[in-house]
Amino acid sequence: MIIRLLHAEDAQAYKKLRLSALQECPSAFSASYEDEVDLSIDEVAARIQPAADGSVYVLGVFHIDDLAGFVAIIHPPRAKLRHNVELAGMYVDPSCRRHGLGRGLLGAAIDHVRSIDGVRQIKLGVNATNMAAKTLYQSMGFERFGVEPDALNIDGRFYDEEHYMLRLNSGG
Ligand SMILES: CC(C)(COP(=O)(O)OP(=O)(O)OC[C@H]1O[C@@H](n2cnc3c(N)ncnc32)[C@H](O)[C@@H]1OP(=O)(O)O)[C@@H](O)C(=O)NCCC(=O)NCCS
Structure with a gap:
């Protein structure tokens, strides 16, 4: 597998995989398919291109030559929050899962974050029903620190969101 930061030229492949993610797993994302289906390739390119201020990157994983998954790395620009990084929107194509x-x-996302000066902790949120993702995060050292009741409303069904953190300065 090849893992690298995505750039504007990956926009077509990213849009295709991102839209299938939003259709396949609506409960795993706060965005909906309808929110993103009409985005132009230029708009998608602007979203995935590493931000000039270092606040957002998207890491992609490739199977052979095809984009097979991604995760966003969000580093807040505000000084009081810069010791935190958030991971969001992680996805692997169903045909490539469990490999x-x-x-x-x-x-790779954790390694990338470790290389950013001053970051102490990585946070993420996950639907409480998402056993696959929760098992993965826990197996990589993330610990649950809270639960937000009814965080997501999908067609009238409410889902709790669990909040996880990996403390980088505690051997995690
Ligand atoms: C969660 C997800 C990214 C895992 O990707 P993957 O490539 O299948 O993960 P891996 O093969 O690297 O598995 C790593 C570990 O995760 C756990 N895991 C993965 N899928 C699992 C499943 N269906 N059930 C239980 N544990 C699972 C296991 O601990 C696994 O280790 P093992 O294979 O040694 O048992 C993928 O299932 C996915 O994209 N799901 C839909 C979108 C989603 O839920 N995103 C997360 C949003 S917070």
């Missing part, structure tokens, strides 16, 4: 791509992608 270590998710673990590889998460490990």
Whole structure:
């Protein structure tokens, strides 16, 4: 597998995979398919291109030559929050699951964050019903620190969101 930061030229492949993610797993994302289906390639390119201020990157994992998964790395620009990083929107194509791509992608994201000066902790949120993702995060050292009741409303069904954190300065 190849894991690297995505750039504007990956926008077409990213849009295709991102839209299938939103259709396949609506409960795993706060965005909906309808929110993103009409985005132009230029708008998608602007979203995935590493931000000039270092606040957002998207890491992609490739199976052979095809984009097979991604995760966003969000580093808040505000001084009081810069010791935190958030991971969001992690996804692996169903045809590639259970082959270590998710673990590889998460490990690469953690390594990338460790290389950013001053970051102490990585946070993420996950639907409380998402056993696959929760098992993966826990196996990589993330610990649950809270639950937000009814965080997501999908067609009248409410889902709790669990909040996880990996403390980088505690051997995690
Ligand atoms: C969660 C997800 C990214 C995992 O990707 P993956 O490539 O299948 O993960 P891996 O093959 O690297 O598995 C790593 C570990 O995660 C856990 N895991 C993965 N899928 C699992 C499943 N269906 N049930 C239980 N544990 C699972 C296991 O501990 C696994 O290790 P093992 O294979 O040694 O047992 C993938 O299932 C996915 O994209 N799901 C839909 C979107 C989603 O839920 N995103 C997360 C949003 S917070």
